[in-house]
Amino acid sequence: MSSSNDAPLSPQSELALSCFEELLNCVVADVASECHRIARLGLDRSVDSEEEELRVWAARTTAATAGGEHPHPGGGGAAEEGGSKGGVDVFGETHPAIAADVVECMNCGRPVVAGRFAPHLEKCMGKGRKARPKITRSSSTGRTRSSNGSTAAFYSPYSTPNPNRASVPNGVTDGSTARGDYSNHAA
């Protein structure tokens, strides 16, 4: 490398060298910018990820107390909870892995934790493959809707009965008088 620098340079070679240097500076700036991004976003995972997480978190909490940043135990996003879940989102907020919001089931009307909504719907509407008897009232499990009328129950709010299911809405309405909005009174 250095041997080329020792040779006397013609003006043209000098020019070529300065061109090369400019190109190299651009590439260096690119690499630096990308590494800066990786460092700041915490995307750089080491082999000892847990140890690294602890170190990063310790650094961040000390930086937080010094710089007034918002310290959060999520750690650097990537290994925490598998990607964008956990860690911090673009607003700087954290989210627990299992969604904690409580929503109202549109089927039975009960408040359900969002993270448990899918299993709840499974029981609430009946699992698709399991052949459920067409019962209108189920006192044992506390469900307020028969499982067989599940798909009709979804269509009923639109108040246009599916002609193929003319019999089913009748079955549904019997069991769900309390839920007037959802039932289809067309007979």
Added chain:
Amino acid sequence: MVCGRRASINRPPTPSAEEDREKEPSLGEIINIKLVESGEKEKLMELLRERLVECGWRDEMKALCRAYARKKGRNNVTVDDLIHVITPKGRASVPDSVKAELLQRIRSFLMSTSLR
């Protein structure tokens, strides 16, 4: 106002000094403009990037940055820091073959533009 302000009429226009300098763009600037206009600069950049990735130079530089960021605390690094970290080592560790190839292409470009 004019009668009381002769000095302002005689005051030389401000850009003249700079204008004289700018009348003669340096050779380097001419070359740069030609490089960009012809699209050769873009090609050279791509070629350089490709070669530096192939030979592992980029990974070396990234490792340097990683180590520096870990040492300094990853929220305390700036882009400038990283550039200053990489530049000396980076310049020195470009493989000879890559440098030679790029210089060769630049030189042939310079000759083709018939400036030299």
